Amino acid sequence: MAFVLQLLIALLIFVVVLGGGVSILRLLGRGQPTPPPAGEMRKVNLRYRCDICGAELRMTLADEEMPEAPRHCQDEMRLVTPVE
Known part of the structure; x- marks a missing residue:
């Protein structure tokens, strides 16, 4: 029974870390924001x-x-x- 609980906790930690890594990669993959329209600066x-x-x-x-x-x-x- 303890092994199953450890396995579930490890799986939960894996999913949280994987989700965080994927979200960070999505943020990095967005690219540069568009520059402001000409004449504003x-x-x-x-x-x-x-x-x-x-x-x-x-x-x-x-x-x-x-x-x-x-x-x-x-x-x-x-x-x-x-x-x-």
């Missing part, structure tokens, strides 16, 4: 710096002319490019 030339660690970021495309500052080290980065 704007060219910008903004540079940001993290005050905590000094990391710098250059933003070249954004969905608006003056986008919200990105976050780094759990804090907003500081804009260092002069705004025209």
Whole structure:
């Protein structure tokens, strides 16, 4: 009787692991999402710096002319490019 119970538990674990693996492979097999329609992204030339660690970021495309500052080290980065 104990052998049958162990076999059922092993079969259940196998089905759960197999289902998880198949779902992950389906997600990977979907491919790239379609890009946004032309004209929605704007060219910008903004540079940001993290005050905590000094990391710098250059933003070249954004969905608006003056986008919200990105976050780094759990804090907003500081804009260092002069705004025209």
